[in-house]
Amino acid sequence: MLIIGNGRVVTRDSANPYIESGAVAIEGTQIKKVGDLETLKKEFPDAEFIDAKGKIIMPAFVNAHEHIYSAFARGMSVNGYDPKGFLDILDGMWWTIDRNLTLNDTYLSAMATYIDCIKNGVTTIFDHHASFGSIEGSLFEIERAAKETGVRSCLCYEISDRDGMDKARASVKENADFIRHALKDDTGMIAGMMGMHAQFTISDETMELAAANKPDGVGYHIHVAEGIEDLHHCLKHYGKRIVDRLMDHGILGEKTLLGHCIYVNEHEMDLIKDTNTMVVHNPESNMGNACGCPPTMHIVHKGILTGLGTDGYTHDMTESYKVANVLHKHHLCDANAAWSEVPQMLFEGNVQIAERYFPQKLGVLKEGAAADVIVVDYIPPTPLHAGNVNSHVLFGMTGRDVVTTVANGKVLMKDRELLNIDAEKVLADCRQAAGALADRINSR
The missing domain is CATH 3.20.20.140 (Metal-dependent hydrolases)
Incomplete structure (x- = not known):
């Protein structure tokens, strides 16, 4: 069990769109419960806790066309x-x-x-x-x-x-x-x-x-x-x-x-x-x-x-x-x-x-949805509520403000540190391979 809490929760759930001081409880690959922090901590006292420190907790993004x-x-x-x-x-x-x-x-x-x-x-x-x-x-x-x-x-x-x-x-x-x-x-x-x-x-x-x-x-x-x-x-x-x-x-x-x-x-x-x-x-x-x-x-x-x-x-x-x-x-x-x-x-x-391609409920923080959750380092300088969330995302956030990323219940990045990936080695290998690719192309 994992709780991500002590943050402003943007759920994308029309029945419960925004929680000022909230948390998301995750069990396995799914969201178990969304609510206020104290209630969830009392209900799941043994859960691992990730402190959002007042940042934004929201669903992870989908990219519909990559190369x-x-x-x-x-x-x-x-x-x-x-x-x-x-x-x-x-x-x-x-x-x-x-x-x-x-x-x-x-x-x-x-x-x-x-x-x-x-x-x-x-x-x-x-x-x-x-x-x-x-x-x-x-x-x-x-x-x-x-x-x-x-x-x-x-x-x-x-x-x-x-x-x-x-x-x-x-x-x-x-x-x-x-x-x-x-x-x-x-x-x-x-x-x-x-x-x-x-x-x-x-x-x-x-x-x-x-x-x-x-x-x-x-x-x-x-x-x-x-x-x-x-x-x-x-x-x-x-x-x-x-x-x-x-x-x-x-x-x-x-x-x-x-x-x-x-x-x-x-x-x-x-x-x-x-x-x-x-x-x-x-x-x-x-x-x-x-x-x-x-x-x-x-x-x-x-x-x-x-x-x-x-x-x-x-x-x-x-x-x-x-x-x-x-x-x-x-x-x-x-x-x-x-x-x-x-x-x-x-x-x-x-x-x-x-x-249409994946069985999970995505893009929302609610019970039974896929545990795809991000924490964004954004402390709003103006009031934030369910009615103006999109404006805050548009004008206040960038992707690199994301500090924690969870996919399918697995923590992939915490406090900007990638877990289970040796990023330094991977990127070194990429630089070497990319250089060799450029040499092949330009030696034609």
């Missing part, structure tokens, strides 16, 4: 890289990196990413992986890192024809093998999807192959209309818009997650809504790649389940919250935009997306 394989890009310079558009960015940087990754690089990239996730209070991620230099076994290497660090993970490999049909078939097989493996997992911490890069790098033949090899019970994770080039390609080669092509191949559905959706029209949104398909918005990446601003506010208003992701650009969900908030205000020239929609995406949408 673990991008970890070694930080600080990397690729000879001759001078992109003139989104396709140049993909081929010149990201596809160049993924073609040169070894299985050990993938494992270490996952370790580095998971360490950052823990430090930023993220305990559940949906990752979209690519390593066309080493496909077979890559998802299993990420799973190994996930289990070592304790971060709940839904994994997939991005199928693409961009490096030929042999690798396309290998990527389908990697997805299918991992999905079957994940479906047997009884921990509730690992899941799998059928990953796809984007329609403009996937032929009809490969889409049919993916469908034929996809186990029942899972959907697809695919980039959709991230760049205008994707839309132009689909119109030119297939005579239809992207979401229509996905619909024709049976890709849409309640277990499918569409990343970005920048260049989608009203008709496509209706298809997404009617098929109960999920969408994830990635604001920093869209801005950083100069891809454009998606109609996310309209997507949310149509009732489409929409989440928030980082696209590997960061691992701090509060950063994505801040950027999404200002992006849509600026884009729409409307100071009232995004106040409710973005926190809905982060605190509700991401949780609902995760619950």
Whole structure:
């Protein structure tokens, strides 16, 4: 038994949203009880106690779209890289990196990413992986890192024809093998999807192959209309818009997650809504790649389940919250935009997306929910209550304010110290491997 208490508890439970001096009692992998500190300490006198010292106690974050394989890009310079558009960015940087990754690089990239996730209070991620230099076994290497660090993970490999049909078939097989493996997992911490890069790098033949090899019970994770080039390609080669092509191949559905959706029209949104398909918005990446601003506010208003992701650009969900908030205000020239929609995406949408793949009740501190709890070093300078919590998160917190992270009842970080992970050694290994990767790329 563990009690995290003596803090301001933000529960995300509408029946009991805020406790000024509260505590969370954890038994095993679940929350046993939430209430005031003295009551819980009397009820569970033998419980281990973590003193929040007046800080914020709240549910851990979910990241609905990650790219673990991008970890070694930080600080990397690729000879001759001078992109003139989104396709140049993909081929010149990201596809160049993924073609040169070894299985050990993938494992270490996952370790580095998971360490950052823990430090930023993220305990559940949906990752979209690519390593066309080493496909077979890559998802299993990420799973190994996930289990070592304790971060709940839904994994997939991005199928693409961009490096030929042999690798396309290998990527389908990697997805299918991992999905079957994940479906047997009884921990509730690992899941799998059928990953796809984007329609403009996937032929009809490969889409049919993916469908034929996809186990029942899972959907697809695919980039959709991230760049205008994707839309132009689909119109030119297939005579239809992207979401229509996905619909024709049976890709849409309640277990499918569409990343970005920048260049989608009203008709496509209706298809997404009617098929109960999920969408994830990635604001920093869209801005950083100069891809454009998606109609996310309209997507949310149509009732489409929409989440928030980082696209590997960061691992701090509060950063994505801040950027999404200002992006849509600026884009729409409307100071009232995004106040409710973005926190809905982060605190509700991401949780609902995760619950389509994981059995636990996530994103809330209440009896029976998963014991995913963080303590945030934030002492409010103004009154904090149930009605203004989101404003305090938006303007007062960053991911690096997280001091303690608990996932599935296991303390992963306490007082900023990572437990059960030799972070110094892992990061030293990462620096060595990343340096070797850069040397391989630039010696081509």
